[in-house]
Structure formats: C-alpha cells, structure tokens
C-alpha cells in the first residue's frame with residue numbers, strides 16, 4: 001500500500017550522539033519535519049534519543065521504542081519516521097514490532113526517496129528515482145534471508161519495483177529486478193550519451209557551461225530563472241528540482257563593441273545531509289552536466305544558522321562525485337539578514353570570490369555575471 005492512500009499521522013524520532021548540541025538537534029529535527037511536510041503528513045509528536053551506539057536490532061533503543069509505541073497509540077499515529085539511515089534489518093524489525101498497532105516505520109532515506117518519487121516529472125528523473133529505489137530496497141528484499149512476502153509487505157516501498165510480480169519465489173524476483181536494473185541503466189546510458197553529444201557540441205562551439213549546485217532549497221532554480229528567464233518551478237520545498245534544467249545566459253563583456261559571451265547554466269538536484277552515495281550515483285546522468293561544467297556556482301542560504309555545516313556537506317558531496325572545477329560561493333537570501341548579520345557574513349566569508357545576493361530582490365546579480373566572466 002502506498003503511504004499516501006491514508007492520512008499520515010507521524011511520529012518523528014531522531015537518534016543522536018550524546019555530544020550533539022541543542023542547536024544541531026533542533027536543526028536536524030526541523031529538516032526532518034520539512035522533509036515530511038514536503039512529502040505530506042501531520043507530525044503528531046517528535047522526540048529524540050541521545051545514544052552513542054544505536055540499537056543493533058531496532059536502531060531506536062528498546063525502552064524508547066516502548067515509550068514511542070504507547071505515544072503512537074495514544075495519538076493514533078500510523079507512521080514512525082526515524083531521522084537516521086538504518087540498516088535493512090533494523091527497518092524490518094521495527095516494522096514487525098509496529099505491526100500490531102497498525103503502524104509502519106521508515107527511515108530518512110525512505111522519506112527522501114518518496115519525495116523524489118513524488119517530484120520526478122521527466123522520464124529521465126523517473127528512471128533515476130526508480131533505480132535508486134531498487135538499489136535502496138535490494139538488501140531489504142534479498143539480503144536477510146527472511147520470508148519475502150512477509151517482509152515486502154511491511155518494509156514499504158510497495159509500488160516500487162515489485163508491482164505486478166506477484167509473490168512468487170525469491171529467485172524469480174531477483175532475476176526480474178536484475179533485468180529491470182539493467183534495462184533502466186541502459187536507458188539512462190542513452191540519456192547520458194545524448195548529453196555527452198550536446199556537451200561536446202557546446203565545447204566545439206566554445207560555449208562555456210556552468211553548474212548551479214548547493215544544498216536543497218537555497219534558491220538554485222530561482223537563480224537560474226532570474227538569470228535566464230527560464231520559468232522553472234522554484235518552491236519552498238525540499239528537492240523541488242530533480243531533473244536537469246538548462247538556461248542560456250548572455251553576458252556582455254565589452255560594452256563598447258557590444259560583444260559578449262553566451263553561457264549555459266545548469267540547474268541541479270539539491271544536496272542534503274546523510275544522502276547515501278549510492279543514491280547520488282543514481283542521479284549521475286543529470287549531475288554530469290554540472291560535474292563536467294567549466295565552473296560551479298555554489299548557492300548558499302545566507303540566512304541559514306547552520307551555514308558552515310551545509311557548505312561542507314555540499315563540498316563533501318561534490319568531492320565524492322568527482323567535481324574538480326572552481327567553485328564560486330553565492331550567498332543568497334541576504335534580504336533576510338539585518339545589517340549586523342550581513343557584516344558578520346562578510347567577515348566570516350571574506351573571499352573576493354564570494355558574492356552576496358538576493359535573487360528575490362534581484363540584488364547583486366550583475367556581480368554574479370562579473371564573477372563568472374573573471375573565472376572562466
């Protein structure tokens with residue numbers, strides 16, 4: 001059954017190490033809540049547990065789990081979302097334990113995948129989401145040597161990959177899924193090759209490309225829209241962008257002669273903490289245009305209290321996917337900062353390459369163009 005068939009009444013729980021600061025705790029919980037809101041659901045209660053070593057079987061500590069279940073029953077909650085990345089067996093056990101009270105359990109990656117699934121509109125994005133879902137569910141289906149039909153019914157993700165197979169035996173399912181993975185990979189390869197052809201032709205024409213990257217919801221699509229009048233969906237939602245969007249930007253380099261440069265801007269899927277590498281890998285064909293670009297614009301939400309952490313998460317993911325080109329940092333949403341905060345931002349990130357902008361109020365967008373030209 002799909003989660004969305006019923007009203008989701010959700011219990012959010014986050015397991016953190018004992019040294020986690022209250023600020024980070026709050027931020028993690030807020031992000032988890034935004035993920036849920038993006039997906040759709042009502043939070044009936046949120047709790048955290050400080051525990052350095054997650055429970056081997058259920059991730060959440062046993063005592064805590066009892067407490068949670070009592071609360072869930074009292075508040076009529078039907079979904080437990082654990083804000084961490086769980087092992088397949090842990091999710092399985094949680095679901096088994098929750099079954100008698102008519103509730104299910106999901107982890108952070110499940111939730112992100114559900115959002116991806118909901119937001120993927122282009123054929124390519126759909127294929128990528130399906131591939132990540134299969135990769136994510138695989139160990140849950142085959143890795144534990146458990147009763148398959150029972151397990152699948154509970155571990156969630158029902159509509160992914162398994163639809164139409166019926167509950168036959170493990171080997172048939174495995175073969176079917178392997179075949180499906182190969183088929184999707186082949187189709188994605190075709191998209192990839194098409195992109196490569198386009199890239200090569202742009203290189204031949206001497207047209208530079210720029211990748212817009214950054215944490216989710218920082219204003220990447222808004223920036224592309226503002227600079228190229230593209231009209232891409234920009235929303236106060238996590239992972240609004242899943243496919244790629246490209247826009248053409250013309251920058252005048254010599255006002256006297258009227259000469260300029262044509263540049264392609266690529267929008268990219270936003271990054272988030274705890275995004276498993278294999279999940280990012282599924283998006284490689286859309287990420288490639290950015291990874292292979294001549295320059296990266298790293299869009300940052302300047303009003304974010306956890307700005308340093310977000311920047312390092314993005315840099316880490318970029319390193320991981322092999323992006324080596326220069327990165328210009330664009331501190332967006334400065335309209336949300338007061339004078340003191342703006343001065344602090346300048347002090348904290350003094351580099352000349354850093355541009356402070358407000359896409360919303362069209363502030364300093366010319367500076368972005370200057371920074372692009374001087375870095376190409």
Ligand SMILES: Nc1nc2c(ncn2[C@@H]2O[C@H](COP(=O)(O)OP(=O)(O)OP(=O)(O)O)[C@@H](O)[C@H]2O)c(=O)[nH]1
Pocket residue numbers: 214215216217218219220221222223233234235236237238239240241242268269270271332333334335336357358359360361
């Ligand atoms: N206050 C303020 N809000 C902004 C600014 N730029 C963008 N936003 C808002 O930030 C939210 C996210 O914008 P998007 O452009 O969708 O962000 P994104 O980085 O593409 O997000 P994903 O595709 O979900 O990763 C939207 O509600 C925008 O209206 C800005 O300069 N100031």
Ligand SMILES: [Mg+2]
Pocket residue numbers: 220221222233234240241267268
């Ligand atoms: Mg976007």
